[in-house]
Amino acid sequence: MIRKYGTANWQGGLQDGTGTVSTESGVLDKVNYGFNKRFEGEAGSNPEELIGAAHAACYAMALSNILGEAGITADDISAKSTISLDMSDGPKIVGAHLDVTIKADGDKDAIEKAAKDAEQGCPVSQLLNCEITSDVTIT
Structure with a gap:
């Protein structure tokens, strides 16, 4: 198990x-966050931004793997990855939308299938x- x-x-x-x-890696080291940064649009980090970055990174790696399995x-x-936070009944994450651009040679249908599989599988x-959800562009 990796932790x-x-x-x-x-x-x-x-x-x-x-x-x-x-x-753990030190990439973030005591980065400031607060109520205004999270809920009022003030510049700075917040939990949703960090989840979005983690989601985008994980998705890209998963997609690379699935594409590799297809040759x-x-x-x-x-x-x-844009994380949507709904405030109507207390804060709750209600959505994650992936905007993805893939530059790859190969069967377009296979690439689109891999992108969809990675969307739910990472x-x-x-x-x-x-x-x-996702919007995928293949170039």
Whole structure:
């Protein structure tokens, strides 16, 4: 079993407090986050952004693997995952939308199938309890 971790520290109340988030690798090291960054559009990191980055990274790797199993090697896979947070009944993640551009030679139908399979099959997609959708462009 492989285990990785992230850490967070929060000080103060929900709206006036601040926190930091770090990763085991040190890529993030005490990056500041807070209520305004998460809920009011202030520039800075927030949990949904981090989930989106993890989802996009996981999806791209899963797609590369599925394409490889079909004998296709992509020259480039660019993925963006937009996480939707609904505030109507308390904060809840309700969606993840992947915008994907794939540069690869090979059968277009096989590439599209691989993209769809990766959408639901990557480990982060499997973790998310929300609707996952995608728009895929093949070049």
